Amino acid sequence: MTATSHSAEPTPRTPADESRRESWTGEGDAVSVLACINAALSELRDRLPDDLLANLQDVARSASAVQARSSLQSSGLVASQADAIVRSAEMIEELERTRCELERAHQTAEQTAQDTELLANTIFERTCSALFVLKERACIACNRNALRLFGVSRDEVIGQYPGFLFTADPRGEDAPGAIFGYEAAMLHGHFCEESIRRRKNGEVFWCEITLSAFRVRGQDHLLAVVKDITRRKQVEEQLRLFAGVFDNIQEGVAILDRRGIIREANPAFERVSGRPPEEITDRPLQEVVNWSFEDLPRVLESVIAGEPWAGRMRIGDPCRRPKSFLVSFSPSLDARGDGSVIALFSDVTRIERTQRRLRRQVLHDPLTGLPNRRYCREQIQCLIQHSADAGSAFAVCFLDLDDFKHVNDSLGHKAGDQLLQIVARRLKKAVSQGVFVARFGGDEFAILIPDIDPLRIRIAEVADAVLKSLRRPFRLAGTQAFVGISMGVTIYPTHAGNVDTLLQNADVAMYSAKDSGKNQVCIFSDDLRAVAEDRHHTQSALRRALGDNQISIEYQPQVWTTTGRLAGCEALARWRNSAGQIISPTKFIPIAEQTGLITALGDFVLATTCRQAVAWRLAGCLPDRVAINLSPRQLRHPRFVERMEEILAETGVRPEWLELEITENAVMEDVQQSMRVMDRLAAMGIRLAIDDFGTGYSSLSYLKSFNIHCLKIDKSFVSDLPDDESALAIARSIVSLAKGRGLSVVAEGVETSPQYECLMEMGCDLIQGFIVSQPLTPAAFEAWSKDQPFSGALRFPVGNSSPFSFS
Numbered sequence: 001m002t003a004t005s006h007s008a009e010p011t012p013r014t015p016a017d018e019s020r021r022e023s024w025t026g027e028g029d030a031v032s033v034l035a036c037i038n039a040a041l042s043e044l045r046d047r048l049p050d051d052l053l054a055n056l057q058d059v060a061r062s063a064s065a066v067q068a069r070s071s072l073q074s075s076g077l078v079a080s081q082a083d084a085i086v087r088s089a090e091m092i093e094e095l096e097r098t099r100c101e102l103e104r105a106h107q108t109a110e111q112t113a114q115d116t117e118l119l120a121n122t123i124f125e126r127t128c129s130a131l132f133v134l135k136e137r138a139c140i141a142c143n144r145n146a147l148r149l150f151g152v153s154r155d156e157v158i159g160q161y162p163g164f165l166f167t168a169d170p171r172g173e174d175a176p177g178a179i180f181g182y183e184a185a186m187l188h189g190h191f192c193e194e195s196i197r198r199r200k201n202g203e204v205f206w207c208e209i210t211l212s213a214f215r216v217r218g219q220d221h222l223l224a225v226v227k228d229i230t231r232r233k234q235v236e237e238q239l240r241l242f243a244g245v246f247d248n249i250q251e252g253v254a255i256l257d258r259r260g261i262i263r264e265a266n267p268a269f270e271r272v273s274g275r276p277p278e279e280i281t282d283r284p285l286q287e288v289v290n291w292s293f294e295d296l297p298r299v300l301e302s303v304i305a306g307e308p309w310a311g312r313m314r315i316g317d318p319c320r321r322p323k324s325f326l327v328s329f330s331p332s333l334d335a336r337g338d339g340s341v342i343a344l345f346s347d348v349t350r351i352e353r354t355q356r357r358l359r360r361q362v363l364h365d366p367l368t369g370l371p372n373r374r375y376c377r378e379q380i381q382c383l384i385q386h387s388a389d390a391g392s393a394f395a396v397c398f399l400d401l402d403d404f405k406h407v408n409d410s411l412g413h414k415a416g417d418q419l420l421q422i423v424a425r426r427l428k429k430a431v432s433q434g435v436f437v438a439r440f441g442g443d444e445f446a447i448l449i450p451d452i453d454p455l456r457i458r459i460a461e462v463a464d465a466v467l468k469s470l471r472r473p474f475r476l477a478g479t480q481a482f483v484g485i486s487m488g489v490t491i492y493p494t495h496a497g498n499v500d501t502l503l504q505n506a507d508v509a510m511y512s513a514k515d516s517g518k519n520q521v522c523i524f525s526d527d528l529r530a531v532a533e534d535r536h537h538t539q540s541a542l543r544r545a546l547g548d549n550q551i552s553i554e555y556q557p558q559v560w561t562t563t564g565r566l567a568g569c570e571a572l573a574r575w576r577n578s579a580g581q582i583i584s585p586t587k588f589i590p591i592a593e594q595t596g597l598i599t600a601l602g603d604f605v606l607a608t609t610c611r612q613a614v615a616w617r618l619a620g621c622l623p624d625r626v627a628i629n630l631s632p633r634q635l636r637h638p639r640f641v642e643r644m645e646e647i648l649a650e651t652g653v654r655p656e657w658l659e660l661e662i663t664e665n666a667v668m669e670d671v672q673q674s675m676r677v678m679d680r681l682a683a684m685g686i687r688l689a690i691d692d693f694g695t696g697y698s699s700l701s702y703l704k705s706f707n708i709h710c711l712k713i714d715k716s717f718v719s720d721l722p723d724d725e726s727a728l729a730i731a732r733s734i735v736s737l738a739k740g741r742g743l744s745v746v747a748e749g750v751e752t753s754p755q756y757e758c759l760m761e762m763g764c765d766l767i768q769g770f771i772v773s774q775p776l777t778p779a780a781f782e783a784w785s786k787d788q789p790f791s792g793a794l795r796f797p798v799g800n801s802s803p804f805s806f807s
């Protein structure tokens with residue numbers, strides 16, 4: 001063994017090496033014996049006379065001593081001389097033999113010593129550990145692993161005190177704590193520790209250090225074996241971490257063998273199963289969690305084959321409330337390398353409860369507790385799938401209360417809500433199990449009748465029960481109220497194959513039921529399909545029409561009844577489609593209203609009319625004011641007033657030039673909100689008129705609180721004048737109501753002189769109708785206003801008697 005050797009090969013020996021080698025092998029004795037023999041032989045030879053020495057050759061050649069002696073005697077030597085020669089020869093021969101043997105032994109010993117050294121060197125260098133040999137606290141030998149591990153050079157170590165072996169703190173290498181290991185090993189012969197050490201570059205690592213003391217020729221030595229155990233420590237750390245996770249994780253974890261026997265489980269699993277540890281390990285999972293999952297053996301096999309599995313299960317027994325768990329099985333290997341399964345149980349009871357609550361909130365109507373539109377749509381989708389598979393049919397019924405607004409307006413919102421709740425309860429009661437009842441919003445309900453053969457009879461039964469259930473009076477706000485219901489029915493797959501079309505059909509059928517006199521049931525038909533398709537077609541065409549400049553505006557004059565002079569006009573939207581056909585606003589306005597297109601359309605009418613009013617004013621042309629129709633949806637738009645302000649600013653129109661016509665029913669949809677908007681518009685200086693007055697359900701008491709300037713008598717009353725008594729009475733009372741409230745009155749749809757005269761007699765301020773003029777294009781209107789050809793039944797010459805001042 002050499003302190004500074006780099007290779008396993010023997011290196012040239014130093015005197016120190018020689019002495020060490022001698023002390024280890026004991027071969028020094030053989031050498032000295034050999035030297036003695038050689039000395040004895042040469043002395044023996046020196047002492048023999050030359051003639052004797054020459055004779056020794058003959059003795060050596062003789063086969064035996066007797067033969068040698070006799071041959072010497074025959075050559076003339078006396079017997080004693082012959083004996084002496086023979087003895088000398090024998091002695092020399094003996095010595096020579098001994099020398100040969102000794103030399104052989106010496107060679108063998110030397111070979112063995114070389115082998116031992118080679119072996120020691122090899123072990124020293126080839127061992128995986130870092131080795132240091134210390135003598136009196138100085139390192140006298142170390143291997144290359146040692147240099148590599150600590151990142152030091154041989155010169156920095158050999159002959160030095162390797163303090164880095166005993167502490168990771170480079171400043172405290174001599175501290176008592178640091179040399180404790182050294183002292184302990186010297187005292188007890190052995191010391192071992194696992195500790196952190198530092199490389200020269202500052203990097204730290206985990207190592208296992210074994211210190212062994214030994215003595216060589218009476219001197220104390222220390223062998224330090226250092227093993228880098230950083231990787232092992234990392235693995236241990238990881239295992240500790242995993243164990244911590246295993247013990248503290250909220251999820252229950254059980255490790256199963258391929259037969260589903262629980263081999264290990266964490267504390268959370270005890271909560272999952274509700275059992276103590278001794279009732280868990282080495283028992284089948286199904287028994288422990290009381291889970292009858294027949295497919296488990298097959299599932300476990302496929303999990304072990306590498307296919308993870310996940311599912312939901314409920315765990316509970318008579319003593320505990322069942323809980324929902326998300327269970328997942330993942331493949332793993334156990335210590336023996338056998339396939340095992342990690343089963344993870346996550347308690348999702350609370351999440352499910354929250355989900356259910358949220359779903360309930362999202363899918364139910366808070367007022368009646370019935371499923372809402374969204375839920376109903378989902379349900380229809382499910383029924384479609386089911387019926388498509390089963391080849392069956394089902395019915396979608398759309399219901400709308402008749403005269404609900406009347407109840408709402410006359411008895412108040414609270415009573416209206418109460419009515420809806422009672423209706424919901426009665427509907428649920430009227431239909432049998434398995435029939436789905438939903439509220440779509442407002443006074444709209446839906447009923448889904450699943451396929452119970454024959455479907456048409458079922459529909460008739462349900463319709464009958466529904467109508468009957470609502471026939472009884474409702475006790476509301478201390479009075480009795482009656483409401484009817486209009487019901488439209490469509491059948492899957494006869495009438496449609498998707499949710500939207502089914503709902504659209506039911507809606508069309510419902511409107512048809514309403515049209516034919518309320519409290520009716522109407523089943524969708526091909527005729528109605530044509531209506532629905534036409535509506536659908538109109539809807540898409542209208543969308544394009546707005547962008548393609550197909551919408552224009554005509555203006556219908558309004559004149560003073562007494563003078564026949566132009567007072568104002570009403571802006572009426574016109575749609576000439578791509579084929580050049582004129583489509584009536586009575587057709588496209590309701591569709592625009594339903595589809596939301598009315599916002600854009602209404603905006604267009606407002607802006608165009610305002611620009612026109614400004615242009616006429618600049619040209620010095622009448623009319624004094626322009627009336628514009630507002631749809632209910634426009635009125636309810638949260639930014640309507642702001643938009644109106646923007647239009648005033650953009651076009652430069654004066655607010656007092658404008659009159660907005662709002663239908664009675666639009667106002668009544670949400671009285672409070674309408675009132676707020678009307679107040680703001682009136683505050684801006686815009687006049688407001690109630691359109692189609694007399695056709696709605698407004699209670700006259702409301703009229704007082706509305707900030708309005710004008711009432712328009714609907715043409716349905718005007719057309720029955722002057723002969724129809726009730727039309728006459730209504731027209732009269734509208735005029736007197738308006739007068740009493742200081743409002744002006746416009747009669748619209750005046751076609752004949754008797755109508756006109758009758759209205760004039762009543763004191764109606766203004767008239768509008770074909771008797772005056774058809775709605776006119778802007779150019780035609782300008783021309784008309786110059787002539788003002790209408791003279792009506794004028795008995796007096798007219799002047800420009802407009803009460804509206806130009807400001």
Ligand code: C2E
Binds near residue numbers: 589629
């Ligand atoms: P409305 O507001 O009641 O408009 C009066 C309707 O009666 C107009 O029909 C007009 O052309 C018609 N009319 C006028 N004088 C006579 C007459 O002497 N006899 C008869 N039989 N009819 C007469 P139009 O233009 O077809 O408008 C129908 C409805 O469409 C309007 O009824 C209004 O509710 C709506 N509408 C029209 N333009 C717009 C608009 O720009 N916005 C909104 N929201 N609705 C509009």
Ligand code: CA
Binds near residue numbers: 570629661691
């Ligand atoms: Ca109108």
Ligand code: CA
Binds near residue numbers: 748
């Ligand atoms: Ca009208």
